[in-house]
Amino acid sequence: MLKLEDLKIADVEAVSLTIRPGECLGLCGDSGSGKTRLLRAIADMDEHEGQVYADEIAQCDVSGHEWRRRVSLLPAESLWWFDRIGEHFEVQDRQLRQLGFDADVLDWQVSRCSSGEKQRLAVLRLLAHSPRVLLLDEPSANLDNGNAARVEALIRDYLDTRNAMAIWVSHDPAQLERVAASSYRVADGRLQALAP
Amino acid sequence: MSDSLILLTLPDLMLASMLVLALIGLSIRLGLGIGRQLAIAALRTTAQLLLVGLILESVFASSRLPLIALIMLVMLTVAAWEILARQKRKLRGWWGFGISAFSLFISSFLITALALVLVIGAEPWYLPQYAIPLLGMLLGNTMNGIALGMDRLVQTAWQQRSVIEQRLMLGQRDRDAIRDIARDAMRAGMIPIINAMAAAGIVSLPGMMTGQILAGSPPVEAVKYQILIMFLVTAGTGFGVVSVLQLIARRMFDQRERLRLDLLLR
Numbered sequence: 001m002l003k004l005e006d007l008k009i010a011d012v013e014a015v016s017l018t019i020r021p022g023e024c025l026g027l028c029g030d031s032g033s034g035k036t037r038l039l040r041a042i043a044d045m046d047e048h049e050g051q052v053y054a055d056e057i058a059q060c061d062v063s064g065h066e067w068r069r070r071v072s073l074l075p076a077e078s079l080w081w082f083d084r085i086g087e088h089f090e091v092q093d094r095q096l097r098q099l100g101f102d103a104d105v106l107d108w109q110v111s112r113c114s115s116g117e118k119q120r121l122a123v124l125r126l127l128a129h130s131p132r133v134l135l136l137d138e139p140s141a142n143l144d145n146g147n148a149a150r151v152e153a154l155i156r157d158y159l160d161t162r163n164a165m166a167i168w169v170s171h172d173p174a175q176l177e178r179v180a181a182s183s184y185r186v187a188d189g190r191l192q193a194l195a196p
Numbered sequence: 197m198s199d200s201l202i203l204l205t206l207p208d209l210m211l212a213s214m215l216v217l218a219l220i221g222l223s224i225r226l227g228l229g230i231g232r233q234l235a236i237a238a239l240r241t242t243a244q245l246l247l248v249g250l251i252l253e254s255v256f257a258s259s260r261l262p263l264i265a266l267i268m269l270v271m272l273t274v275a276a277w278e279i280l281a282r283q284k285r286k287l288r289g290w291w292g293f294g295i296s297a298f299s300l301f302i303s304s305f306l307i308t309a310l311a312l313v314l315v316i317g318a319e320p321w322y323l324p325q326y327a328i329p330l331l332g333m334l335l336g337n338t339m340n341g342i343a344l345g346m347d348r349l350v351q352t353a354w355q356q357r358s359v360i361e362q363r364l365m366l367g368q369r370d371r372d373a374i375r376d377i378a379r380d381a382m383r384a385g386m387i388p389i390i391n392a393m394a395a396a397g398i399v400s401l402p403g404m405m406t407g408q409i410l411a412g413s414p415p416v417e418a419v420k421y422q423i424l425i426m427f428l429v430t431a432g433t434g435f436g437v438v439s440v441l442q443l444i445a446r447r448m449f450d451q452r453e454r455l456r457l458d459l460l461l462r
Binding site: 043044045046047063064065066068069070072073074075077078079080081125126129131 | 356358359361362363364365366367368369370376451452453454
């Protein structure tokens with residue numbers, strides 16, 4: 001269970017909501033409305049008011065890195081720091097194939113990859129340390145429909161098998177309808193529930 | 197000083213200064229635009245060194261500890277300021293100064309004291325003829341290393357702040373997220389002294405040894421002092437750079453292991 005209690009960031013009303021194990025919550029809204037800042041606050045990357053619990057563990061009771069191992073954020077632009085993909089994380093072949101890669105992708109130079117490839121690989125990198133909560137900031141923004149569908153299926157699969165939770169930010173209402181049980185729009189500094 | 201010491205006279209220095217004057221003349225004639233800077237720098241070096249020579253003569257004559265300590269304190273303060281002046285991105289508040297001065301102190305000062313007491317063994321141990329030049333050599337080199345290492349660390353962290361944040365978002369510890377950058381900065385700070393040790397005697401004759409030989413010391417004696425100095429300088433630079441990098445890297449993050457360059461930089 002992921003629970004936000006009066007989570008407060010600048011320009012947005014305090015947010016309280018609960019996500020049950022296995023569930024995905026959708027989030028949309030204009031650029032600058034606060035979606036990304038909300039995700040950063042949940043991951044404790046920015047200062048904020050209010051409390052967040054993941055499986056009864058309070059954000060303030062564990063160190064920053066322990067929290068972010070449980071509650072991990074996938075930013076809209078994926079960045080890499082070593083030369084080769086495989087130096088960044090370990091992954092099962094099954095997951096690689098699910099996103100349309102062969103095992104030799106781990107030997108690829110990061111500089112050779114397209115932004116779409118990097119984005120898909122960043123999803124695998126995120127899942128590699130088995131977080132309980134995925135905070136996904138437009139994970140398929142750079143992807144064609146086929147690859148977006150693969151990412152959606154992979155995440156769905158991850159949430160189902162691990163009983164994990166996710167918040168999925170997307171500009172595409174149709175995508176949110178596919179991946180999320182319930183969705184909100186961030187507008188005028190408030191979260192408004194979208195009709196299912 | 198041995199009997200073969202040839203004292204320099206004023207005309208000797210005048211002759212050398214003619215060469216600089218000739219260079220200034222050439223610069224003016226060819227419009228190279230460095231004449232003015234050269235003239236100011238030449239005047240500064242003359243005035244500063246003469247002044248320091250006079251001060252050292254009186255300090256050497258008196259050998260009073262408070263006076264020596266005062267001079268060392270001035271040296272430390274100036275070195276710490278110089279480190280900050282070399283930084284492209286300025287540090288906020290007194291932290292930069294404090295971190296620089298502290299790191300210079302635990303490296304240069306302690307190693308100088310160690311060398312004076314255990315290696316040189318002059319009587320008293322703070323005999324200024326040994327203590328001040330030794331500290332000067334250590335401070336000068338440590339200052340360079342620290343300035344380079346600090347600049348590299350802060351610059352790279354600034355340029356790669358999104359990468360650092362991305363590593364944090366994946367649950368890395370703050371020290372792991374900055375580790376590769378800190379390692380690079382360490383190398384940047386240590387390269388000058390490693391080069392100096394590797395090239396010593398083959399590519400270049402170190403300045404201190406050259407000076408001693410010119411002043412009449414037997415080369416092997418000068419070499420022994422140079423080796424001592426090289427080791428001390430290497431240790432001083434290394435410990436100084438490590439200290440600064442640790443302290444600055446720690447200041448970059450808050451208790452929640454968030455990257456907070458806004459707290460560190462102006």
